[in-house]
Amino acid sequence: MAHPRSAFDMATEFYIGKRLSYDGRLCTVRYLGEVKGTKGEWLGVEWDDPTRGKHSGEHGGVKYFECLNKSLTAGSFIRPARKPDTPHSFAEALKAKYASDPVQDPDVHIVFATKPGDNALKKDPLARINQPIRISGKEVEEVGFDKIRKQLAQLSELKIVILDGMCMERSLARKKEGSDAWPEGLTDVKDACPKAVELDLSRNLFEEWREVASICEQLEKLKSLRVDGSRFRDTSVTDTERTRCLKVFASITDLKLEENLLPWEDLARLTHLFPSLTTFSASSNLYTTLTPHPPNPTLTSLTLEDNALTSLSSLTPLTTLPRLRRLILKQNTISTLTTTPSTNPPIFSPTVEELDLTYNAISTWSFIDALPTSFPGLTSLRVSHNPLYAHLLAPDGRPLTPEDGYMLTIARLGQLKTLNYSPITDKERLNAESYYLGLIAKELAFAEEGAEAEVLGRHPRWGELCEEYGKPLVRRGFGGGNPNSLAARLVRVRAYMGGGKMDEGEAREVEMEVPGRCTAYTLLGMVGRAFGVKPMRCRLVWETGDWVPAPRNMKQDAGSESESDYDSAPDESGDEETHAPNSVMREVEILPGTRSVGTWIEGMEATIRVELR
Structure with a gap:
């Protein structure tokens, strides 16, 4: 046609x-x-x-x-007759960006000071050069246009060169019949800005990769290259050009090729032209999967943000990268481990420590549970803004907050050290894992007879956590009644003052019934009112009654948690409770917030120690 x-x-x-x-x-x-x-x-x-x-x-x-x-x-x-914008050479684009003539600001009015009745300026306009300048009534120093232009024109000293959207092309470097490489001996770029360390050539009129290579060839100190938003029709290189490219790009460690819509095969092939490449970004290229073409094995950081990836198995070519440490998958549509049930999940190098999965479509805990298998070295995770955290429910059907979801993420991923850029402290992990164990116990309590194996199958860390903290008590009475009844919604709380000075005659112990759905803030207010103290002075600690072996990562030494963090009050029934040596009472601090009391406390009765801050 x-x-x-x-x-x-x-x-x-x-x-x-x-x-x-x-x-x-x-x-x-x-x-x-x-x-x-x-x-x-x-x-x-x-x-x-x-x-x-x-x-x-x-x-x-x-x-x-x-x-x-x-x-x-x-x-x-x-219509072909429509006149396009005039393309620029590298030197023209550089001059237009960094050494163009200054434009006068129409909002600034310069008034030359003259004496009343002085007609000297009328006779000799050049005489104003010797007159002081006033702007808004204030005398200022005159900086001549020549001086401004001279300052801007120090192109030879530029180290960061950004020529984004400068309508630039380099037709002299395009492939020509009878030639196996772009011309040698060019000096136009080197003469203009020889000290460039970072170069941005994004959104210009380049058509072949040779154009980019011929520019970089003249910049011996170049470390970072960005060529986003181009539409290359040819990214191939001849054997001669490949040899030159390996030398041209030898010092570049950071490369960005975003929004170019090139096939993954082409991008992966280009990375092999950079012998020292460690950081690579291929965001916004509309990838739904990666074809089996691994990028340069020297990579330690790879960004595939804002594509259309749907599963981890679509990233299988990346599993061969032996040095990859950081993988950014933000703003995709990842929701599954594999594209088909029969496909095995990908297993990445143990060197991958950081993973960013924010703004994806993760909606199941099974995905989170499988991350240690696919990323055996994972220690830092970003996973906010996923559907999973918008629809969390407790075993009895009560909604949980995103804060609860992050605690459960910590508990489900035992090797994690950082979540959403926040370091995980030993105490946060203890609280999270204790909370998780409690929720599993509650889920078992509500489950039907014979469904225990199915429930525990959804919690891979159950055995490991029970070994670490002891198996929690499962009160199966939960499942026998209607969880929506008034009795099921009320929790009987015995609160006692565990420390701090109290005025004579003030209560040291109270009992109350609170709705399980009331917030921790509400409980704090009720306790504060009962003891006659300001609520925010109170620290609430739920004593579970379960004695568990002291966690290996919580052994106390000088400067560690205070003794009150682990010891509970003696049982007032008079019966001395026996427990194994080196064990501690499993306690959960009820932190102020909008999280419901029923998600902090297991069962319908609880003993809470109140400490004054």
């Missing part, structure tokens, strides 16, 4: 893949020829900004071209 280029009577030569700019908007030629129902010839273009166009390459039911973006509004038809 397309006509040969010789059929076009145009001032400028067009071809498929040509990069153009109209009024500062970048596009790529995808079609040359006629359009049914119209007269004359057209250029079918795909805009880099998909909201700029009007269709997807289709007109009148006829598909003329495909858009890489797959957007319904990325394509347009424009």
